[in-house]
Amino acid sequence: MYYRRYNKEVNVLGKRWWDKSVIYQVYPKSFYDSNNDGIGDIRGIIEKLDYLKDLGIDIIWLSPVYKSPMDDNGYDISDYYDIDKQFGSMEDMDSLIEEGNKRGIKIMMDLVINHTSDENAWFIESKSSIDNPKRNFYIWKDPKPDGSAPNNWRSIFGGSAWEYDENTKQYYLHVFSKKQPDLNWENEQVRKELYKMVNYWLDKGLGGFRVDAITYIKKDNTFKSLEADDNEGLAHINAGSLNQEGIENFLAELKENTFSKYDIVTVAEAPGIPREQLKKYSGPEGFFDLLFEFGHSDLDVAEDGKWYTPKEWTLQEFKDALFKSQEVYNDLGFGALFLENHDQPRSLNKLIKEEDIGLSSAKMLATIYFLLKGIPFVYQGEEIGMTNVKYDSIEEYNDISSIDQYNSAIRDGLSKEEALTSVHNRSRDNARIPMQWDDSKNAGFTKGKPWLKANNNYKEVNVKNNLEAEDSILNYYKKLIDLRKNSEYSDVIVYGKYKGFMENDKNIFAYIREYEDKKLLILANFYSQNIKLKLNYTVEKVLLSNYGSFDISNGEIFLKPYEALVLAVL
Numbered sequence: 001m002y003y004r005r006y007n008k009e010v011n012v013l014g015k016r017w018w019d020k021s022v023i024y025q026v027y028p029k030s031f032y033d034s035n036n037d038g039i040g041d042i043r044g045i046i047e048k049l050d051y052l053k054d055l056g057i058d059i060i061w062l063s064p065v066y067k068s069p070m071d072d073n074g075y076d077i078s079d080y081y082d083i084d085k086q087f088g089s090m091e092d093m094d095s096l097i098e099e100g101n102k103r104g105i106k107i108m109m110d111l112v113i114n115h116t117s118d119e120n121a122w123f124i125e126s127k128s129s130i131d132n133p134k135r136n137f138y139i140w141k142d143p144k145p146d147g148s149a150p151n152n153w154r155s156i157f158g159g160s161a162w163e164y165d166e167n168t169k170q171y172y173l174h175v176f177s178k179k180q181p182d183l184n185w186e187n188e189q190v191r192k193e194l195y196k197m198v199n200y201w202l203d204k205g206l207g208g209f210r211v212d213a214i215t216y217i218k219k220d221n222t223f224k225s226l227e228a229d230d231n232e233g234l235a236h237i238n239a240g241s242l243n244q245e246g247i248e249n250f251l252a253e254l255k256e257n258t259f260s261k262y263d264i265v266t267v268a269e270a271p272g273i274p275r276e277q278l279k280k281y282s283g284p285e286g287f288f289d290l291l292f293e294f295g296h297s298d299l300d301v302a303e304d305g306k307w308y309t310p311k312e313w314t315l316q317e318f319k320d321a322l323f324k325s326q327e328v329y330n331d332l333g334f335g336a337l338f339l340e341n342h343d344q345p346r347s348l349n350k351l352i353k354e355e356d357i358g359l360s361s362a363k364m365l366a367t368i369y370f371l372l373k374g375i376p377f378v379y380q381g382e383e384i385g386m387t388n389v390k391y392d393s394i395e396e397y398n399d400i401s402s403i404d405q406y407n408s409a410i411r412d413g414l415s416k417e418e419a420l421t422s423v424h425n426r427s428r429d430n431a432r433i434p435m436q437w438d439d440s441k442n443a444g445f446t447k448g449k450p451w452l453k454a455n456n457n458y459k460e461v462n463v464k465n466n467l468e469a470e471d472s473i474l475n476y477y478k479k480l481i482d483l484r485k486n487s488e489y490s491d492v493i494v495y496g497k498y499k500g501f502m503e504n505d506k507n508i509f510a511y512i513r514e515y516e517d518k519k520l521l522i523l524a525n526f527y528s529q530n531i532k533l534k535l536n537y538t539v540e541k542v543l544l545s546n547y548g549s550f551d552i553s554n555g556e557i558f559l560k561p562y563e564a565l566v567l568a569v570l
């Protein structure tokens with residue numbers, strides 16, 4: 001076992017095995033189906049390791065593969081020590097770690113410890129009687145005198161966050177679905193059990209953990225009702241359960257008993273952490289190494305979380321969200337750089353006008369986020385330009401939150417068409433459709449019946465085509481990764497300071513990275529028209545260009561629509 005020592009100087013400069021890494025997120029259910037039952041599996045991932053190696057990936061973040069009834073596709077764990085049969089066996093998991101190691105790829109598992117499944121043995125015991133020793137593993141409360149729920153908190157997937165149990169006449173709390181009861185972190189026994197489990201997995205040689213919903217583990221223990229924000233009298237649960245005072249003690253204890261004992265990388269899902277507190281949460285002295293922030297990815301979602309409440313956003317807001325954190329990471333270490341994950345629609349649809357989606361805009365998006373200060377994450381299919389899906393009816397969707405949002409839209413008076421349009425735009429299934437490997441049936445994902453229908457565009461948008469075409473998005477990603485890891489500019493890309501450039505321009509997305517004697521200008525036209533610019537820098541070299549040709553002369557640059565350039569400048 002390796003004990004990491006905190007030498008501030010060294011850590012701020014990075015110099016850990018994962019500093020130069022590129023992380024690829026695999027959503028196992030949709031990645032590759034090796035046994036043709038219609039569901040992706042661990043053996044399927046092993047078969048595709050060489051593809052990921054060739055792309056230049058160092059770490060795979062694997063969404064949950066633990067045993068689960070799949071109410072929320074594995075984010076509802078019924079046995080932390082077992083692998084779900086749909087995905088394979090513990091032996092398969094061990095071979096994935098081993099086969100990954102052979103190729104220099106580490107596995108980062110998903111750690112879901114805010115809640116379990118209601119089918120977890122702990123919950124089954126907890127529910128069995130009021131005086132069961134596991135009763136306090138979860139959060140149980142008496143009904144109000146009129147029999148109603150203890151307070152008016154609304155769960156993230158809709159409806160009251162409390163579920164009544166007839167047998168013991170109490171309610172239990174669930175921040176997410178009612179099949180995902182929240183663990184009671186106030187109970188020391190719970191915490192000890194969790195730490196034991198975390199170390200069990202780390203002892204297998206994982207590269208790290210992506211830590212799910214961790215900022216929800218501490219609740220407002222007064223459990224008071226909040227001001228209602230819907231016509232059912234319910235209030236969004238965040239004010240009573242997200243980033244609550246005192247959470248630091250739990251997070252520090254978690255790190256001390258688990259992560260700090262291993263040479264790993266941790267990344268936490270942490271919505272809503274105020275920027276001033278980033279230092280406490282991430283970096284060498286933080287609770288985690290990296291943090292996923294969502295300011296830039298949830299710009300299109302209204303305060304109330306309803307997908308059908310339209311929310312306009314501007315490029316300026318998008319830039320501000322990313323750049324303000326970059327300033328913090330200059331002193332702190334690294335950001336977790338991402339545009340997509342399994343909870344988000346595809347970035348091309350979110351960020352680019354439909355008529356402009358194509359090679360240039362996809363490569364431009366890749367360029368602008370990849371070279372910020374941090375560790376880049378690529379979500380499966382992002383590297384080939386996969387886009388949103390539009391199923392004809394809500395019945396074709398699987399995602400629990402899409403179904404809730406649809407029903408809630410209808411309750412709020414929207415027509416079926418309008419409700420479906422909001423699901424088209426925002427559904428998490430947009431990211432969960434089968435990975436598009438080739439132009440054969442079901443996009444080459446399975447020879448069986450896929451659990452979710454493949455997108456119609458798979459004949460054009462697929463890995464096979466991307467591998468064959470020299471100017472493909474995939475090959476562009478390879479160039480970006482090569483520049484980050486193997487070029488003479490690697491140190492500036494990994495360790496260089498971020499500096500703003502034209503931050504307030506309404507069509508340009510640009511920034512500088514600086515390290516020792518090297519300076520890079522990342523410059524992109526986030527607009528569908530040509531733009532002419534005068535530069536105060538001398539362009540030494542063009543390191544990457546998404547069009548392949550560029551127009552720079554006499555200190556002037558002509559940028560074509562969605563053109564992106566990586567320039568070494570003086």
Ligand code: NOJ
Pocket residue numbers: 072075076112176212213269342343
């Ligand atoms: C965040 C995960 O990313 C999401 O997919 C899941 O539904 C919730 N946490 C609950 O675990």
